[in-house]
Amino acid sequence: MDMLHDKPEGETIEVLSWLTRATLDIIGLAGKLTWTYPVLQLILPKGFGYDFRSLEDKDKNELAKAYAELFNSNAEFSTLIVVKGLLCNMLGIPTKDSRRFDANQSTVRRIGMDLMKDKKALLQKDSHNEESRGRDLLTLLIKSNLAETDSRQTMSDEEVVGQITTFLSAGHETTSATITWALYALAKYTKVQVKLRDEMQSARLGDAPSMDQLDSLGYLNNFVREVLRIYAVVPMSGREVAHDTVIPVGESFTDLTGTVQTGIRVRKGDSVAIPIISINRAQDVWGEDAMEFNPDRWNNLPEAVKDMPGVWGHILTFLHGPHACIGYRFAVEEIKILLYTLVRVFEFELDPSIEIEDKTG
Known part of the structure; x- marks a missing residue:
């Protein structure tokens, strides 16, 4: 908010990058915010009780920079890029993009491992300290792992880190993109923007x-x-078929052989697009x-x-x-x-x- 207030009126702001940094900070802090802000109470803990401080300076924040480059590289899509990537992958030849992708993934994994190790050390040091009472996802994940006596039911450190990085990426990029589209809609449909603001202010x-x-x-x-x-x-999205079945359809259709079908037959192992x-x-x-x-x-x-x-x-x-x-x-x-x-x-x-x-x- 301070950053926006400091900008001259009418200056263009690229909102997606700022929102991405904000949502990364939120997913990191969410476990702590549930204790502070009533709006986040009753929501299942999805944060890590950690301040990434990506809003302060993205270029100095390794995690924010790594995620930005990871998702920006995914956005650069063309048939030529796909073919080039497939050929280089088959031949085992690293490309500039693949090296950058691997480097950013390594950064994300390393920071995830540091988060996990720091939290684990705090919990093992004192099971009654403030950290152990946290409801953030990372605390609950590690506490559950430490409490499990059957080694077959526990996750390795790498598996825990995998959970951390998955939640971090899924928990902030899609949300920031959605809010960006929301602001786009408000800018495009000015009557909607006025009506929404009036409701908020009058409440x-x-x-x-x-x-x-x-x-x-x-x-x-x-x-x-x-x-x-x-x-x-x-x-x-996609799913893999668990067993042979027939997917019902709303209206019958005629297949390539001229036969009228009332469902789509799929076999175990098939991929289904949603x-x-x-x-x-x-x-x-x-x-x-x-x-x-x-x-x-x-x-x-x-x-x-x-x-x-x-x-x-x-x-x-x-x-x-x-x-x-x-x-x-x-x-x-x-x-x-x-x-x-x-x-x-x-x-x-x-x-x-x-x-x-x-x-x-």
């Missing part, structure tokens, strides 16, 4: 509202749902205006939407079932908190000199 909830207070803001809820529906930052963004925008589910951004649609949903699977909000953004996003509640509240903090105070406009392309659809 007079102060600077640290509770989760219940934020959830009481009806238009904010509708807006977040619509952002997560139409701008799902993970447009597709088209998240396509289902979130399907006209036969959401209506003819499915491609339009309209937060008010959530006040009167079509009946077909109410039958949609999804762990949250009748959308597939967080998937469904036992493999749904484990941190969806944390992510939703984090999005609301950051939007509430920013939209109450600042107005957002698109930089006319920059062309923004939605590559998720």
Whole structure:
């Protein structure tokens, strides 16, 4: 906030990099924040009780810089790059990109290992100190591991680090990208921005509202749902078939042999793609205006939407079932908190000199 206040009015700010740094700090601090901010109470602990301080200076913060380069390299996609990468991989020839990727992964693993070792040493030194009472993910993970007497049920240090790095990456990049799309929508649809700001300001909830207070803001809820529906930052997911089965379909279809089918036969080991963004925008589910951004649609949903699977909000953004996003509640509240903090105070406009392309659809 201080950084934004210090900028001259009308100056262009590249919000994604700042939001990525903010969400990295939040996922690190979340275990401590649950004790301080009522809005994060009741949410399952997903943080590490550690301050990465990436907002202070990204270039001096190894972790923030490594993650930024990892995800930026993933964004540089073209057929030529893919073919080049496959050929070099088959021939065992390291490329500039692969060396940079490996170096950044090593940085992330090393910092994850340092986090794990420091926390483990504190817990082993004194089981009754303040650290041992923490509800952050890292403390709970290590305490559970230390308490387990059967070595077959414990994780190795490398496995613990794998969990740490997975939660760190999954817990901040997707959220920052979602909030960036939310600000894009507010800048593009100015009436929506005005309506959302009016609701926030008239509610007079102060600077640290509770989760219940934020959830009481009806238009904010509708807006977040619509952002997560139409701008799902993970447009597709995949699953491996566990056993032979037939996937039912809503309408029968004719296959290449001319046979009418009422299901899709799959075999054990097959890969199945889940088209998240396509289902979130399907006209036969959401209506003819499915491609339009309209937060008010959530006040009167079509009946077909109410039958949609999804762990949250009748959308597939967080998937469904036992493999749904484990941190969806944390992510939703984090999005609301950051939007509430920013939209109450600042107005957002698109930089006319920059062309923004939605590559998720």
